[in-house]
Amino acid sequence: LWATAERFDEAIRKSGHLFEDKELSDYLNGVLRKLYPAFGTMRIHVMQDPYFYAFTAPNGSIYINTGLLAKCDNEAQMATILAHEAAHFVNRHAYRSRLKEKKATGLATGVALIGIPIAPQLWAVSSVFGYSRELEREADMEGFKRLKAASYDLREAPKIFGYMLEELKIEDVREPVFFSSHPRVKERMESYESLAAENGVGSEGLLRREEYQKETERVYLASLQAELDLRRHKSLIQQLTGPERRPGITHLDYFLGQAYRQRAEAGDDAKAKECFLKVIEQAPDFAPTYYALGNLCYTNGDYSAAKDYLTTFLQKAPSNEQTTYARHYLQEIEKAGNKN
Numbered sequence: 340l341w342a343t344a345e346r347f348d349e350a351i352r353k354s355g356h357l358f359e360d361k362e363l364s365d366y367l368n369g370v371l372r373k374l375y376p377a378f379g380t381m382r383i384h385v386m387q388d389p390y391f392y393a394f395t396a397p398n399g400s401i402y403i404n405t406g407l408l409a410k411c412d413n414e415a416q417m418a419t420i421l422a423h424e425a426a427h428f429v430n431r432h433a434y435r436s437r438l439k440e441k442k443a444t445g446l447a448t449g450v451a452l453i454g455i456p457i458a459p460q461l462w463a464v465s466s467v468f469g470y471s472r473e474l475e476r477e478a479d480m481e482g483f484k485r486l487k488a489a490s491y492d493l494r495e496a497p498k499i500f501g502y503m504l505e506e507l508k509i510e511d512v513r514e515p516v517f518f519s520s521h522p523r524v525k526e527r528m529e530s531y532e533s534l535a536a537e538n539g540v541g542s543e544g545l546l547r548r549e550e551y552q553k554e555t556e557r558v559y560l561a562s563l564q565a566e567l568d569l570r571r572h573k574s575l576i577q578q579l580t581g582p583e584r585r586p587g588i589t590h591l592d593y594f595l596g597q598a599y600r601q602r603a604e605a606g607d608d609a610k611a612k613e614c615f616l617k618v619i620e621q622a623p624d625f626a627p628t629y630y631a632l633g634n635l636c637y638t639n640g641d642y643s644a645a646k647d648y649l650t651t652f653l654q655k656a657p658s659n660e661q662t663t664y665a666r667h668y669l670q671e672i673e674k675a676g677n678k679n
């Protein structure tokens with residue numbers, strides 16, 4: 340099992356699916372050390388994937404998705420997931436649990452999410468939801484103990500599983516692994532709620548919200564972009580119009596505007612335009628907004644405005660795929676103009 344896990348680490352590393360960021364990795368591993376000072380062999384890897392997911396391999400590699408980091412509001416919430424995941428390793432759950440055929444089938448589809456073939460026996464014993472009810476509960480208790488010892492605010496723990504449930508609800512998630520995991524998430528939430536109640540949790544404890552949001556800003560923005568690329572507009576609109584929206588980032592409305600364009604309900608183009616104009620005001624050097632506005636105007640037949648925005652975009656943007664499209668649109672506008 341250990342060797343399978345090592346091969347898995349290697350395959351992930353080669354696949355280009357890791358979100359490589361030394362500073363972020365140092366920060367996350369630092370939180371892990373605070374929770375488990377005596378277990379220096381565990382390592383955190385960040386996976387480029389917008390789904391809310393984490394798992395632990397039997398060799399102590401903990402994989403956390405960018406989407407999970409992006410949706411945590413503060414360090415206490417992220418530490419909840421870490422403490423639970425690491426507990427599976429520390430208590431040797433992979434070696435104590437038996438592979439169940441049914442689970443392996445469900446998890447095989449989970450593999451397809453990141454496009455890497457992985458031995459199902461590894462997935463079955465390393466998923467957040469792959470363990471028996473007793474082992475999951477044990478991980479909750481161990482995790483809770485660790486959070487408490489590290490002085491985190493214990494009231495944050497159930498919230499993070501609430502976010503997971505929310506995500507399952509708003510996205511029409513078709514992956515069987517998510518469907519089958521749904522009741523398990525609810526179990527985790529209730530488990531932490533009862534642990535908090537049993538321990539008479541008060542209002543004290545560390546949140547470390549600002550530090551967390553600063554350390555994870557790059558991963559947060561990358562995750563928003565990944566959600567756009569996957570056309571997860573429901574999730575984006577929910578995140579960027581609700582209380583989870585992170586403060587202090589001047590171009591967040593770019594992502595919201597693009598999400599409205601993807602949703603394309605009546606009035607969404609106007610909402611998108613409003614978002615983009617706000618970004619131009621607050622973050623005038625963020626080039627993609629000009630492309631987005633140019634594209635919007637072009638689609639609506641407002642060629643002269645489109646021409647202005649696309650020209651500004653080309654002045655501001657480094658050469659990439661979008662600049663190629665922008666030049667194409669400008670040529671089309673030119674042609675249309677010559678016809679008139």
Ligand SMILES: [Zn+2]
Binds near residue numbers: 423424468475478
């Ligand atoms: Zn678990």
